[in-house]
Amino acid sequence: MADNFDPANVLIKAEQLRNSLSPAFRDDIVQSIYSEAEQIAKRSVRSTSQKSVDFDQRVDQIVTSPIFGLPIMLSLLALIIWITVSGANVVSAWISNILFPIGAWGSQLFTQVGIPWYITGFLWDGIYRAMAWIVAVMLPPMAIFFPSFTLLEDLGYLPRVAFNLDWLYKKAGAHGKQSLTMAMGFGCNAAGIISTRIIDSPRERLIAILTNNFVPCNGRFPTLIMLSTVFVAASFSPVWTSIIAATSVVGVVLIGVIFTLVVSWGLSQTILKGQASAFTLELPPYRRPNVMRILYTSLVDRTIFVLGRALQTAAPAGAAIWLLANINVAGTSLATHTANFLQPFGYALGLDGVILLAYIIAIPANEIVVPTMMMMYLGAGSMVDGPGSNEGIRSLLMNQNGWTMLTAINLMLFALLHNPCGTTILTIYHETKSVKWAVWSVVITLGSAIGVTFITATVARLLGWG
Numbered sequence: 001m002a003d004n005f006d007p008a009n010v011l012i013k014a015e016q017l018r019n020s021l022s023p024a025f026r027d028d029i030v031q032s033i034y035s036e037a038e039q040i041a042k043r044s045v046r047s048t049s050q051k052s053v054d055f056d057q058r059v060d061q062i063v064t065s066p067i068f069g070l071p072i073m074l075s076l077l078a079l080i081i082w083i084t085v086s087g088a089n090v091v092s093a094w095i096s097n098i099l100f101p102i103g104a105w106g107s108q109l110f111t112q113v114g115i116p117w118y119i120t121g122f123l124w125d126g127i128y129r130a131m132a133w134i135v136a137v138m139l140p141p142m143a144i145f146f147p148s149f150t151l152l153e154d155l156g157y158l159p160r161v162a163f164n165l166d167w168l169y170k171k172a173g174a175h176g177k178q179s180l181t182m183a184m185g186f187g188c189n190a191a192g193i194i195s196t197r198i199i200d201s202p203r204e205r206l207i208a209i210l211t212n213n214f215v216p217c218n219g220r221f222p223t224l225i226m227l228s229t230v231f232v233a234a235s236f237s238p239v240w241t242s243i244i245a246a247t248s249v250v251g252v253v254l255i256g257v258i259f260t261l262v263v264s265w266g267l268s269q270t271i272l273k274g275q276a277s278a279f280t281l282e283l284p285p286y287r288r289p290n291v292m293r294i295l296y297t298s299l300v301d302r303t304i305f306v307l308g309r310a311l312q313t314a315a316p317a318g319a320a321i322w323l324l325a326n327i328n329v330a331g332t333s334l335a336t337h338t339a340n341f342l343q344p345f346g347y348a349l350g351l352d353g354v355i356l357l358a359y360i361i362a363i364p365a366n367e368i369v370v371p372t373m374m375m376m377y378l379g380a381g382s383m384v385d386g387p388g389s390n391e392g393i394r395s396l397l398m399n400q401n402g403w404t405m406l407t408a409i410n411l412m413l414f415a416l417l418h419n420p421c422g423t424t425i426l427t428i429y430h431e432t433k434s435v436k437w438a439v440w441s442v443v444i445t446l447g448s449a450i451g452v453t454f455i456t457a458t459v460a461r462l463l464g465w466g
Helices: 007-020 025-044 051-063 069-112 117-155 158-171 178-185 189-198 202-214 221-232 238-269 291-326 334-348 353-361 366-378 390-399 405-417 422-432 435-462
Strands: none
Touching: 051 069, 069 117, 069 158, 069 238, 117 291, 117 366, 158 178, 158 238, 178 189, 178 202, 178 238, 189 202, 189 422, 202 238, 202 422, 202 435, 221 238, 221 366, 221 390, 221 405, 238 405, 238 435, 291 334, 291 353, 291 366, 291 422, 334 353, 334 366, 353 366, 353 405, 366 390, 405 435, 422 435
């Protein structure tokens, strides 16, 4: 008799019973509990007014409906991206007009006091200029996106997003809360990785961590915005440029969501195999946002934190850029030699050697991809912004450096899918306490980027499009 109560036998019996249950048994239990609680509440509680509850229910009938829920979500995302794109450009220009003249003044001061040119260039044109680019390009989008995101969070809308997307993540073998971490990744993937702490299941949290990079962060927005503006929106009226660019970026985001779901499903069926956890979500009531809490959470807890980590990784990247551009071998810079070496591989992916070199250098911070490419194409010795107009950029890329529409499309795909930046990789390591999973995050994303761009380039050339 005692053998029947042996812990090993109990665990074996529990596993047998678990396998005999239907996949929806957790949902059935939760539904039964809430139905019983509702009946008890109706018998025990009397309310003189149901106005606030009725209002919330009427709103939820729209924002969580199968018909209108997803379109409303995409519309809000498009609106936030449009506001971010439009506002960030203005603020970025303002910050650039402050930081870059300071760099020029510092460089001039070093020269006047007799400090060697290579020390002056290394410090001011290399390290300082890279950090100034990070602040000018990364800070404005975060300062706009994070408060907008936190506003929806404080309003009570984000749980509705998780509700709308739960069925998709459940089919992918992941957790419904992954949609919230994915949304946070739009501002910064490092912040999205940290937000996966809301997922209790270690397996599903790991899936969310490994796939968060498929959401384009604001560090990749400059590349996506430049390509969508210069190539996609080039044939439209200037009045519509920002709208077309924002729509194009939303399209890229949707591709990223598809990859998130597909890769999540693949992980849940292979190296992270397991059954999806039950996701019981109580929709909180809509509430008036707290402005001070929104500003503190978005600017101090998120923006300043992420910007600080980005600056730590940008400094060595700026140093590497300057060294490669200013050390010559046989009359040619190391940057040019490296780009020429990478050219065949870049061509196979529908890109070129300069683009691949820019992404290698920009591993610490994606924000410096565009200025690094411009520096290489213009033959400059430090990071530059390039031609001021969209027409000038288009002429530089297409007429002078052989870009085609295939190059632009594949670069948008590569910018979406490629490996995490140094800040995100470091965050993955800190959150998982594992070098293995940090490496896997690079293998999964970079492998996806290389595979997709290679297939796209090959098919396009077979059809005579590239």
